[in-house]
Amino acid sequence: MTRGFIGSDALTALTHRLADQLSVTREPPSNLAFSPLSIYSALSLVAAGARGGTLDELLAVLGASSRDELAENGRFVAEHALADRSPSGGPRVGFASCVWHDAGRTLEPAYIEAVAASYLAEIRAVDFRNKADESREEINKWVAAATGNLIDSILPRESVGKSTAVVLANAIYFKGKWKKPFKKKSTKVERFYLVDGTAVDAPMMRTGRSQYIDVHHGFKVLRLPYRSKEPGASKKRRRGTSSGDDPAPPLPRYSMCVFLPDARDGLWDLVGKIASSPSFLRDRLPDEAVEVDKFRLPKFKVSFYGKLSGALRDLGLKAAFNVDKADLTDMAPDFVDRSGQLNRLVLKDVFHRAVVEVNEEGTEAAAVTVCDEDDEGADWESEPEPVDFIADHPFAFFVIEEMSGAVVFAGHVLDPTKHQDTLHDV
Known part of the structure; x- marks a missing residue:
């Protein structure tokens, strides 16, 4: 099985x-x-x-x-x-x-x-x-x-x-699609601050709705669930893998998780923390929604x-x-x-x-x-409370399948107005 x-x-x-x-x-x-x-x-x-x-x-x-x-x-x-x-x-x-x-x-x-x-x-x-x-x-x-x-x-x-x-x-x-879509009419062009201290104008999505956010020392984490209409699916979010004794594996559920450093130039330090342990990412994903005062997240490609x-x-x-x-x-x-x-x-x-x-x-x-x-x-963790989440500077993101813990996509945004796609060696 x-x-x-x-x-x-x-x-x-x-x-x-x-x-x-x-x-x-x-x-x-x-x-x-x-x-x-x-x-x-x-x-x-x-x-x-x-x-x-x-x-x-x-x-x-x-x-x-x-x-x-x-x-x-x-x-x-x-x-x-x-x-x-x-x-x-x-x-x-x-x-x-x-x-x-x-x-x-x-x-x-x-x-x-x-x-x-x-x-x-x-x-x-x-x-x-x-x-x-x-x-x-x-x-x-x-x-x-x-x-x-x-x-x-x-x-x-x-x-x-x-x-x-x-x-x-x-x-x-x-x-x-987001479980809670953003309203297009609420999106406004605002300043996004780059790692070198300069800024660009970027379309920022806004909302006054509650969000899954945890506040940690030096950074915040936002979890944006994707819509999922599964009959009989458990309302309680589960992490990790299914047991060998389970009659069937849990139904897939997806989220995008945004790790936002407090400091405008703090992305690389935060990336180092995330990489310090395989469990760092999943152990810091928000489980409960909190009221949000100010919320900004740029559109990006x-x-x-x-x-x-x-x-x-x-x-x-x-x-x-x-x-x-x-x-x-x-x-x-x-x-x-x-x-x-x-x-x-x-x-x-x-x-x-x-x-x-x-x-x-x-x-x-x-x-x-x-x-x-x-x-x-052959010769060659913290208590839920009202928070601000203003992603107006570089951040990391992950698209995960929550039930298995699989990281499907990952990356970081340094400038939401840029879109590079040139072949290079790494």
Whole structure:
């Protein structure tokens, strides 16, 4: 029986490690949005075909004890935590995985069976060797369809070629309406103060309604629940994972959580606190609504588009990128070509793209992670009380599925008037 998402702490830890890597490599610092869950899921597809030291490194980065644990998490996410709730009035959610392989490079039957069962992954044969660009376009079309066209492509020109053997992808789409929408007529342009002390004019959403807010030393936390009309759902919010003895896992519930430092230049210190423990985030989410005097939250659209290979190496994932050490033989066996050259799968690039847009009605977000593999020769807490919540300076945000504790999207807003989406290496 499915026990639920047993890797929520590991996913949260990966979230913070990636956020740190993606932040420090961007000069000057800028807005950030990414999907920890999509990256986790795509790397799990790689781990399903890895062995030896390559598998050990993947498990360490993902915080899992075994491939079986990753498979159980994948099955729970695909079938439950990110199952579409729109037919019953909840968020529209999409979760999809796909593996493309060159028609001349067959995958191991056990790998195909494993990723189809655990990640609901599609398997498609393409002609990378002779029709690389057409294959790339096919993958980009799949990405657009899987993300509601919020992301139109992921693979740039020349990112695949005749040496490409396998491409693995995970895509997540989310569109949820706030449980308590903001009134558009109340939105006013106001000053938003940047980390360098200057300010920009940004549309700020306002409300006089009570909100889920907790006040902590040096920062405040806002939890904005998304609408969910589930018959028989418990009114009491539960955290963490479901027990193995539960007859069924709890129904998914989503929220956006905003961590706002008191100081205008306090975001990086706050991010450090959040990253200090995997439980820091969930332990500080508000449970009770409080009366609000002044409330300001900017509308924003933030994005990210980059290659994560360097960041993942820094996190300890090295063997998969090294032709002399990579062992992905549970995905596809090594082979000797006509020239006598030993060829094996090696991880070439990991592309990630994410978009998160927040307005008066709710949130629309999408992310896709693609792992490109080549065949290479072997020589390469406080009391509720009336509060103000004025997010007129940089803050961090997380979109979480509350029942499992899974972080679906994460990022920070340094300037709500900026929207960057240029491919870069991290």
